Amino acid sequence: MDDELLSIGSFARRVGLTPSALRFYDDCGVLPPAHVDAVTGYRYYSPDQERRAVLLRRLRAAGVPLPEVGVVLDGTAEQARAVLTAHARRAQDVAAAAQSAIGEVLRSLPGGERRTLARVGGAELSSAVRQVAPSVASGVEFPVLRCVLVELDDQEVRLVATDRYRLAVRTLRPTFTEGAAARLVVDVAELTGIASWALPLAEVDIEVDEHGARLHGEGRSRTLPTAGGTFPDYRLILDGLPTPQIRLITDRSTLRTALQDATGPVVLRTEDQRLVVTDRDGNSVSHPAVHTGPPLRIAFDPAVLVPALEAGVGPDVLLEVSAPDRPVVVRSADQGSFTTLVMPVRTR
Structure with missing residues (x-):
């Protein structure tokens, strides 16, 4: 070299x-x-x-x-x-921010209309939906878990989904915002359709007011239907995570391939800066990994971990482990704005 x-x-x-x-x-x-x-x-x-x-x-x-x-x-x-x-x-358009700010003040006066607006990239919004959608629940026991939480404030737009075994959070940085914070619960099927609509648009405005929620972009508009129910407080879960004791970085595609063909729960363990993946039948594969902390031995259901890997970005994946029975943080090494929590499983 x-x-x-x-x-x-x-x-x-x-x-x-x-x-x-x-x-x-x-x-x-x-x-x-x-x-x-x-x-x-x-x-x-x-x-x-x-x-x-x-x-x-x-x-x-x-x-x-x-x-x-x-x-x-x-x-x-x-x-x-x-x-x-x-x-x-x-x-x-940035120059129009002053006019928008004045408009917001006027709307806040008695008799004015309250409105929240956040502007994000269409491709970014579509990507965010694609990443969190696999973590939506498929059953009917808790209908709200078949939905995605969309949060808007003056700094971020967040999409959150969980099925109680996974929790996915994707954060977007809007180029423009106005109004108060807003929370929307949207059925994942509706949001998937929105993602396809937004993909080719350079920018999309998410607008929320007393009449509902809508998206606007390049002269077109689309209603954003919202659902009822109270979405779980995901922040309690994130804030309650203990400090990770083990960090593991490995090739995302290789780990996904090893898990896709595995039968039953799989055990991940570290050995001399390598990650060894063993399925229920005792079949093992290993590949290089960067490992810090004590030796790792933890088990996952492939059906839960594989979608988290597929939703990542870039060649590497980072796993942060606090304990074998606590949620594991799965991050894309190249995209800090997307985080998934995956619950491990018990093995003999």
Whole structure:
């Protein structure tokens, strides 16, 4: 390997990006590393890539969507100019924030109408629905668990789903908000249809008022039907999690493949920086892993853990374990805005 190549940490410091962002841009094909170690999977970058990385950071800081970033980086000067001009025109909407703020004050006066509004990317909203939907319950014992909780406040839009064995939370950062916080309970089937509708839209406004909830984007609107019932207080679960004693990072796809064909509960254990997966019949496979903390031995139902792995992003998955009988936090190593809690099972 070329001695001039930089580790992902060193390159990240040079160009002002985080290592997780560099892994994400590698996954998207926008900024692949110059070299990937075939054994460790570590990424290395060339100094010649610094200019591209800095330009990428500046474009993302300006809010340029990733597909348009690719056009600026790899297209002609004319294409880049057209994309940036169009984005600048859209950015003028930010100037309307002052008018919206004044409108909110006016609506708060006696006789005014209360409204909550949050603006998010259409593809982001669609992705969030796809990630949390597998954690929705399929039975009828608790109808509210067949729904997704949608929370809006002045900083985040959160989608939450649980079937009592899993808890999935995806956080979105809105580009614009106004009004008070709002909570909506939406049937997962309705929300899945909304996700397909929102996918091609650059931006989607989620609007909530006394008349109900709606989504708007590119001149089109769609009603967001809400359901009754009280959604469980997921924050009590998250706040009650003990400090993890074990952290394990491994290849997400490899672990998913090992679990998909497993029969019955599977046992995960660590052995010399490797993860060993053993099914009920005693069949075992192992692959490399980065393990910190005491030795790990924990069991899962594959039907519960596999969907959590499939909903992740990027090549790696991070498992945070506090105890073999407590919920395990499953995170995407490249996407800190999505978290799943998965309950382990008992074995003999």
